[in-house]
Amino acid sequence: MQLNKPIELSDIERQRWMARLIARSKRLASLAEVPVVAVILDSRGRCIGRGSNWRERSKNPLGHAELMALRQAAWLKGDWRFNDCTLITNLEPCPMCAGALTQARMGHVIFGAYDYKRGGLGGSIDIANHSSAHHRMKVSGGVMEDEAKTELQNWFKQRRQFSRENEATQKQID
Ligand SMILES: [Zn+2]
Numbered sequence: 435m436q437l438n439k440p441i442e443l444s445d446i447e448r449q450r451w452m453a454r455l456i457a458r459s460k461r462l463a464s465l466a467e468v469p470v471v472a473v474i475l476d477s478r479g480r481c482i483g484r485g486s487n488w489r490e491r492s493k494n495p496l497g498h499a500e501l502m503a504l505r506q507a508a509w510l511k512g513d514w515r516f517n518d519c520t521l522i523t524n525l526e527p528c529p530m531c532a533g534a535l536t537q538a539r540m541g542h543v544i545f546g547a548y549d550y551k552r553g554g555l556g557g558s559i560d561i562a563n564h565s566s567a568h569h570r571m572k573v574s575g576g577v578m579e580d581e582a583k584t585e586l587q588n589w590f591k592q593r594r595q596f597s598r599e600n601e602a603t604q605k606q607i608d
Pocket residue numbers: 498499500527528529530531532
């Protein structure tokens with residue numbers, strides 16, 4: 435086994451990870467955060483970092499799941515280079531995270547739902563294949579895409595319902 439390469443995950447293994455991430459994102463759905471979660475696997479497939487979207491609670495624009503996972507994994511690894519690692523997340527990384535993953539030289543990025551409005555890895559713009567990218571990341575998007583997308587869409591629906599109800603309550607009080 436080559437230890438300097440990201441682990442080769444079969445389709446079933448990718449789906450197993452994605453199912454886990456989607457289940458995890460469901461548990462976060464009651465929070466005010468967009469339920470995005472991420473894990474980083476080392477070359478043997480061991481999870482060395484995980485993160486969930488923490489932007490609202492931390493009041494931090496950098497509180498994205500991918501950046502949190504990177505920070506934890508870099509600390510464990512004692513290195514900023516991730517050529518031998520794989521990041522898996524339920525939603526296509528935004529341009530900020532896609533840029534950070536390129537900077538970290540991530541070996542492989544696997545994601546569930548494409549984000550055609552704000553995605554940074556092909557959905558809207560493609561940072562990984564941009565001429566400015568000095569590192570070529572392998573990107574596999576659309577793993578369990580329907581399930582990942584439905585989960586996020588449900589969350590947005592719930593949030594809209596919640597704000598409408600709040601507005602109605604507010605009007606009654608006024
Ligand atoms: Zn992001």
